[in-house]
Amino acid sequence: MLAVWMGTQADEAFSEAWHSDSASFVENGGALNIRSKVYVSPKLWYLRVNIIEAQDVRPDSRNHRPELFVxxxxxxxxxKTRFCPLTANANLLWNEEFMFVAAEPFEDQxxxxxxxxxxxxxxEVLGRLALPLSVFEKRLDHKPIVHSRWFDLEKFGLGLFEDDARREMRFASRIHLRVCLEGAYHVMDEAMVYVSDTQPTSRQLWKPPVGVLELGILGAKxxxxMKARGKTDAYCVARHGQKWVRTRTVIGSFSPDWNEQYTWDVFDPCTVITIAVFDNCNLSAVGRDSxxxxIRIRLSTLQSGKVHTKSYPLLVLQPSAATGVHKMGELQLSVRFTCISYANMIHLYSEPLLPKMHYxxxxxxxxISSLRRQTIGIIAARLGRAEPPLRKEVIEYMLDGDEQLWSxxxxxxxxxxxxxxxxxxxxxxxxxxxxxRWSKPITTVLxxxxxxxxxxxxxxILPTVFMxxxxxxxWxxxxRPRGPAGGRVGGQSG
Known part of the structure; x- marks a missing residue:
C-alpha cells in the first residue's frame, strides 16, 4: 500500500508525515524521538523570601547551647540563615533575604x-512550615511595599496520650516572613553576552515586538x-526567547536535509539566536545525545528584509589538549529579520538592555550565577517531560550550563x-x-x-567632542557588518 501526503509545514499532519520515511529504521518506540517539535519555556518568576524573626521557639534538647537557623x-x-543564639524570651532575629526561581504552574512549595x-x-527540626507559591502576592514594580505576615509553625513531638511511636502535631512557634513573586525582573537563563530575551516575567510589562525573525534550517554537510558503528543520526535545535524548536532526526546521514522553517517575534534586536546540532542516541536505547x-547569530548584524543564506562551521572544543577545537561539519541556514516598527526599534537603543528592576x-x-544554574535545571526538567523530550544535556549545551567551569x-x-x-x-x-616629543611636527603644531x-x-569644548x-x-x-559573522556564502568567505 502506498500513501502520498502533499502539504506544507503549516499543516497539522506535517510532524507525522515528515518523519514517516525514517520511522521504519528505529525500534523499541524510538519513532517518538525523531519527530520535530516546538517547545515553550515555562514562565519563570523570582521568589524573594525575607526571613525576619521567629517567636516562641523551644529547643527539645537542654544539653547544649542552642544554635538555631532557618x-x-x-x-x-x-x-540557610546564619546561626542565631536563643534569647531568654525564646525569640530569634535574622532579617535575611534569599532569592529562588519558580515556574508556572506552581507545583512546588x-x-x-x-x-x-x-x-x-x-x-534537629524544631518547627516546619510548607506554603504553596500561589498564596504570595506578585509585585510588578519596586515601589509597592510587600506586607509581612506571621505564620504558625508545625512542631512534631511525642504525644502524651498516644503510643510513643506515633507523633502528634501541635502549633507552638511562629515565624515572621515577607515573601513576594517578582514580576519586573527578567529571569536569566543565559550569559549576558549571548542573551536571547530581555523581557520581564510579567506580560503586563512587555513592549510590542519590533520585528519578526525567520529561520530556515536547510541541512548540514x-x-x-558520532557512533561506534560509523553512523550519525542528526537533528537540530534552535532557541530564541521563550521558544525552542527541534527538527526531525535524519537517520544515518552525514549530509542531512531538514528544510524546516520557523519564526519568532523579536522584542529587542540586540539579542542572539542559538542553533545547535546533536546526534540522537535515544533511538533504540536511552543515552545521552552527543x-x-x-553557532550563534546576532540579530543586530542582520540587514532588515534581506535573506542571509550561509554555511556555518560546527566547532566543538574537545576535552583533550592535543585535539583542541575540532570541526564537526557545516550547518546551512537561511535567516531573515524583518523590522515592523523602526520607531520602536530606535527607541530601544535609548533604554537599558534589562528591565528597570535589575538596576x-x-x-x-x-x-546571578546561582539563580542561573537553578533556572537551567527547571527548564531542563520541564522540557524533558515533552514528547519527544528535550534532554538535559541539550538544554545545558544550548544555555552554556558549564560556563562557570574554568577554561x-x-x-x-x-x-x-x-x-x-x-x-x-x-x-x-x-x-x-x-x-x-615632536615626532610629527605638523601634528604637534595643529x-x-x-x-x-x-x-x-x-x-x-563640548561641541568639539560631540562633533x-x-x-x-x-565613518x-x-x-558596519551587513550580515551575520562567519560562514560562507556561495562557497566564498563571508
Missing part, C-alpha cells in the same frame, strides 16, 4: 524549617561519525577582549607622547593651535 527550600533549591545544630553532623556543534535592586555576580582558552579570550577594549586608551596615550582655541573659547564622536560614528557606519 532552612528555606523549594525543590532542590536550599538556602516553599518549605521552611527551624533547626537546631545539635552536633556537626546532626540538625560533512558531519563526522554534541556536534553550535534598582541589582543582584551580585554570585547570586584556559576562555581566559585567554577574555584577556584579548580586555586588551581590545583598552587598545583605544593605549593608542591615545602613545599618540600624546608623540605630540609631546594640536597646540586647537589647544589655544579651546583655552580662548572654552564653550567650544568628533559624530564624525567617527558616521565607522560605512564599514
Amino acid at each position: 532552612k528555606a527550600q523549594i525543590n532542590n533549591q536550599v538556602h 516553599l518549605v521552611l524549617t527551624i533547626e537546631d545544630r545539635v552536633s556537626p553532623v546532626k540538625d 560533512n558531519l563526522v561519525p 554534541r556536534i556543534g553550535k 534598582v535592586h541589582p543582584f551580585t555576580m554570585g547570586e 584556559l582558552r576562555r581566559s585567554k579570550a577574555n584577556f584579548f577582549r580586555i586588551m581590545a577594549l583598552l587598545s583605544g586608551a593605549i593608542g591615545a596615550i602613545g599618540w600624546f607622547r608623540e605630540v609631546c 594640536v597646540h593651535v586647537l589647544f589655544l582655541i579651546l583655552v580662548r573659547c572654552p564653550e567650544l 568628533y564622536m559624530v564624525v567617527i560614528g558616521v 565607522r557606519y560605512r564599514g
Whole structure:
C-alpha cells in the first residue's frame, strides 16, 4: 500500500508525515524521538523570601547551647540563615533575604524549617512550615511595599496520650516572613553576552515586538561519525526567547536535509539566536545525545528584509589538549529579520538592555550565577517531560550550563577582549607622547593651535567632542557588518 501526503509545514499532519520515511529504521518506540517539535519555556518568576524573626521557639534538647537557623527550600533549591543564639524570651532575629526561581504552574512549595545544630553532623527540626507559591502576592514594580505576615509553625513531638511511636502535631512557634513573586525582573537563563530575551516575567510589562525573525534550517554537510558503528543520526535545535524548536532526526546521514522553517517575534534586536546540532542516541536505547556543534547569530548584524543564506562551521572544543577545537561539519541556514516598527526599534537603543528592576535592586555576580544554574535545571526538567523530550544535556549545551567551569582558552579570550577594549586608551596615550616629543611636527603644531582655541573659547569644548564622536560614528557606519559573522556564502568567505 502506498500513501502520498502533499502539504506544507503549516499543516497539522506535517510532524507525522515528515518523519514517516525514517520511522521504519528505529525500534523499541524510538519513532517518538525523531519527530520535530516546538517547545515553550515555562514562565519563570523570582521568589524573594525575607526571613525576619521567629517567636516562641523551644529547643527539645537542654544539653547544649542552642544554635538555631532557618532552612528555606523549594525543590532542590536550599538556602540557610546564619546561626542565631536563643534569647531568654525564646525569640530569634535574622532579617535575611534569599532569592529562588519558580515556574508556572506552581507545583512546588516553599518549605521552611527551624533547626537546631545539635552536633556537626546532626540538625534537629524544631518547627516546619510548607506554603504553596500561589498564596504570595506578585509585585510588578519596586515601589509597592510587600506586607509581612506571621505564620504558625508545625512542631512534631511525642504525644502524651498516644503510643510513643506515633507523633502528634501541635502549633507552638511562629515565624515572621515577607515573601513576594517578582514580576519586573527578567529571569536569566543565559550569559549576558549571548542573551536571547530581555523581557520581564510579567506580560503586563512587555513592549510590542519590533520585528519578526525567520529561520530556515536547510541541512548540514560533512558531519563526522558520532557512533561506534560509523553512523550519525542528526537533528537540530534552535532557541530564541521563550521558544525552542527541534527538527526531525535524519537517520544515518552525514549530509542531512531538514528544510524546516520557523519564526519568532523579536522584542529587542540586540539579542542572539542559538542553533545547535546533536546526534540522537535515544533511538533504540536511552543515552545521552552527543554534541556536534553550535553557532550563534546576532540579530543586530542582520540587514532588515534581506535573506542571509550561509554555511556555518560546527566547532566543538574537545576535552583533550592535543585535539583542541575540532570541526564537526557545516550547518546551512537561511535567516531573515524583518523590522515592523523602526520607531520602536530606535527607541530601544535609548533604554537599558534589562528591565528597570535589575538596576534598582541589582543582584551580585554570585547570586546571578546561582539563580542561573537553578533556572537551567527547571527548564531542563520541564522540557524533558515533552514528547519527544528535550534532554538535559541539550538544554545545558544550548544555555552554556558549564560556563562557570574554568577554561584556559576562555581566559585567554577574555584577556584579548580586555586588551581590545583598552587598545583605544593605549593608542591615545602613545599618540600624546608623540605630540609631546615632536615626532610629527605638523601634528604637534595643529594640536597646540586647537589647544589655544579651546583655552580662548572654552564653550567650544563640548561641541568639539560631540562633533568628533559624530564624525567617527558616521565613518565607522560605512564599514558596519551587513550580515551575520562567519560562514560562507556561495562557497566564498563571508
